[in-house]
Amino acid sequence: MHSKPNVDRGHMFECPTCDSSQVYTETVQHKFTYGVGDTAVDLTCQLPVRVCENCGGRFIDEVGEMVRHETVCRHLNRLTPGEVLRIRENCGTQAAFGELTGIGEASLSRWETGASIPSKAYDCYLYLLTYPENLHRLQAQASRLRSESEAPRAHQFQCIQITEARLSQQRCFSLRRTA
Numbered sequence: 001m002h003s004k005p006n007v008d009r010g011h012m013f014e015c016p017t018c019d020s021s022q023v024y025t026e027t028v029q030h031k032f033t034y035g036v037g038d039t040a041v042d043l044t045c046q047l048p049v050r051v052c053e054n055c056g057g058r059f060i061d062e063v064g065e066m067v068r069h070e071t072v073c074r075h076l077n078r079l080t081p082g083e084v085l086r087i088r089e090n091c092g093t094q095a096a097f098g099e100l101t102g103i104g105e106a107s108l109s110r111w112e113t114g115a116s117i118p119s120k121a122y123d124c125y126l127y128l129l130t131y132p133e134n135l136h137r138l139q140a141q142a143s144r145l146r147s148e149s150e151a152p153r154a155h156q157f158q159c160i161q162i163t164e165a166r167l168s169q170q171r172c173f174s175l176r177r178t179a
């Protein structure tokens with residue numbers, strides 16, 4: 001009835017309970033419930049479980065947590081942390097991506113580490129950015145806005161330059177008036 005567990009001894013881990021370094025990985029079919037009430041669903045994934053040969057302890061670490069998180073993302077039809085990371089890295093750093101898209105670095109960090117899942121709106125936005133032409137549109141828009149915001153500054157700079165001359169003109173003018 002039970003299929004033979006998939007055991008991996010290629011990389012051994014340390015046991016957090018007994019400090020033994022004889023902890024191997026067993027990949028098991030894992031069923032868990034996501035959601036509450038009417039929206040609760042049973043999801044299934046292939047979960048890597050760390051098993052200690054010394055004390056018999058069984059553990060799920062961050063790799064297992066990520067497998068569960070990705071299963072939830074797929075169920076919700078949202079981008080997984082790895083997919084968000086790849087989309088963002090096309091643009092460079094989180095700061096550069098945030099500057100272009102308006103998406104905060106804190107949000108990016110949470111999605112990339114799996115601490116939270118993008119909302120439907122953000123998921124759609126990020127999905128559209130997987131198309132290079134959409135990224136290019138945003139970049140073109142950003143450089144247009146930059147050049148527009150530089151134009152009035154150049155104008156102000158011209159005004160300041162001629163202020164000195166105008167000031168002395170005004171002084172002469174006011175002297176004449178009071179004379």
Ligand SMILES: [Zn+2]
Pocket residue numbers: 015016017018019020052053054055056057
């Ligand atoms: Zn142990």
